[in-house]
Amino acid sequence: MGRFVESDRKILARAGAGRDVGAVRTVIYPGSFDPITNGHLDVIERAAKLFDRVIVAVAVNSSKDPLFTKDQRQEQITEAVAALGNVEVSAFDGLLVDFARDQKSQAIIRGLRAVSDFEFEFQLALMNRKLEPNIETIFMMPRETYTFLSSKLVKEIAQLGGNVSAFVPPHVERALADCRK
Ligand code: ADP
Numbered sequence: 001m002g003r004f005v006e007s008d009r010k011i012l013a014r015a016g017a018g019r020d021v022g023a024v025r026t027v028i029y030p031g032s033f034d035p036i037t038n039g040h041l042d043v044i045e046r047a048a049k050l051f052d053r054v055i056v057a058v059a060v061n062s063s064k065d066p067l068f069t070k071d072q073r074q075e076q077i078t079e080a081v082a083a084l085g086n087v088e089v090s091a092f093d094g095l096l097v098d099f100a101r102d103q104k105s106q107a108i109i110r111g112l113r114a115v116s117d118f119e120f121e122f123q124l125a126l127m128n129r130k131l132e133p134n135i136e137t138i139f140m141m142p143r144e145t146y147t148f149l150s151s152k153l154v155k156e157i158a159q160l161g162g163n164v165s166a167f168v169p170p171h172v173e174r175a176l177a178d179c180r181k
Helices: 007-015 039-048 069-082 096-102 115-131 151-159 168-178
Strands: 026-031 053-059 087-092 107-111 137-139
Touching: 026 039, 026 096, 026 137, 039 053, 039 107, 039 137, 053 069, 069 087, 087 137, 096 115, 096 168, 115 137, 151 168
Parallel strands: 026 053, 026 107, 053 087, 107 137
Antiparallel strands: none
């Protein structure tokens, strides 16, 4: 009772094949985060439970014209994740897979809100797999109440003077209000 027999060992060895058991499991969560929303935070909290180390990475060479600078976005994220001990904040301006490799990350997390996200995310994941077959993309769904939430909508509502307190942390709400002044 309670002892491993040889066949159990073989099954466990097969299950762990390809993974260095005991190695730190690191995941990158990349995005524009312009600004970080409660939807992003929901995904980060879920990822922090699954991985030893979560790196939230602000993409700087995105074709989008951001409202907040890279440093502002990093500061906003850092404040928002302060209570999560295994979450770090970084930025990258080259290929995501190169950054992931440099960080010794085994995976990339992306959030899926609705079917509309799927096509682009699927294309991106397969392209990243082509570029770096050893890094897996994992999709996470936020709590249902955040499935309609996007940074773009939050910015639009805030710029029109709407209340965004349910969608972003208080310090981000203040930063959005400052942009109107
Ligand atoms: P990007 O410009 O890379 O899409 P975003 O900051 O808009 O950057 O999003 C980063 C990631 O977070 C993407 O995978 C996006 O689908 C996901 N995401 C954005 N908003 C939400 C949300 N409300 N719930 C879950 N995932 C989200």
